Amino acid sequence: MKTSVITLSNITKSYFLGETTIEILHGISLKIYPGEFAAITGPSGSGKSTLLHIIGLLDVATSGTYLLHDKDVTKLKEDRQADIRNHEIGFVFQSFNLLQRASVLENVTLPAVYAGTPTTIREDRAKELLEKVGLSDHIYKRPNQLSGGQQQRVAIARALMNDPSIILADEPTGNLDSKSGKDVMEILRGLNKQGKTVVIITHDPALANQARKVVTIRDGLIAKT
Ligand code: ADP
Numbered sequence: 621m622k623t624s625v626i627t628l629s630n631i632t633k634s635y636f637l638g639e640t641t642i643e644i645l646h647g648i649s650l651k652i653y654p655g656e657f658a659a660i661t662g663p664s665g666s667g668k669s670t671l672l673h674i675i676g677l678l679d680v681a682t683s684g685t686y687l688l689h690d691k692d693v694t695k696l697k698e699d700r701q702a703d704i705r706n707h708e709i710g711f712v713f714q715s716f717n718l719l720q721r722a723s724v725l726e727n728v729t730l731p732a733v734y735a736g737t738p739t740t741i742r743e744d745r746a747k748e749l750l751e752k753v754g755l756s757d758h759i760y761k762r763p764n765q766l767s768g769g770q771q772q773r774v775a776i777a778r779a780l781m782n783d784p785s786i787i788l789a790d791e792p793t794g795n796l797d798s799k800s801g802k803d804v805m806e807i808l809r810g811l812n813k814q815g816k817t818v819v820i821i822t823h824d825p826a827l828a829n830q831a832r833k834v835v836t837i838r839d840g841l842i843a844k845t
Pocket residue numbers: 635644662663664665666667668669670671
């Protein structure tokens with residue numbers, strides 16, 4: 621039996637707004653195995669992004685446990701979580717989240733700056749990654765000089781900078797035309813073939829069907845696995 625790389629047990633998430641508490645996730649239990657390609661799907665507002673942010677250590681659960689590589693990360697201090705996130709997880713956002721005032725190359729090197737990798741090593745690696753996503757000719761441009769599809773490929777290169785074993789993508793094709801969306805999916809599938817664990821959120825059934833595992837979230841609960 622392979623052991624899971626991501627193990628969520630009874631995860632809840634509540635937001636405290638003044639006097640009232642709203643529970644968004646009501647007890648999610650989920651296992652993701654190494655090398656898996658999983659899709660999280662479900663209606664808008666059902667809690668998909670909240671769940672992926674918890675998996676990506678960008679947010680913390682209110683209760684429940686989260687094991688990452690068999691290690692309980694639920695109650696780690698914030699700086700320790702940031703450290704694990706920077707090394708183990710690459711996150712791709714729907715709206716790319718690139719720094720507009722930095723060059724493409726600088727955007728991609730950023731996770732390695734935080735990790736303390738020496739300049740020449742990180743720049744060589746960033747150039748290599750940008751070549752892999754077909755952007756060698758654009759490394760000194762600003763993100764807003766690129767198309768949406770190109771920007772998302774920059775974001776993927778950035779996600780790969782510290783060679784994480786897990787890639788999380790929140791509607792990575794949501795802001796793209798269908799051709800660019802296909803290219804981005806192709807890259808994510810290629811990364812999965814190379815052994816990375818990939819979890820994507822999509823509300824596009826055609827994309828979800830390309831995944832080997834589909835998790836449907838409805839009103840903060842898993843409807844179907
Ligand atoms: P999805 O990604 O499936 O569209 P989200 O996880 O973004 O859903 O949001 C789920 C619910 O949580 C929504 O009703 C949203 O309004 C609410 N929500 C998200 N973030 C916050 C927040 N910071 N404070 C309060 N409510 C939030």
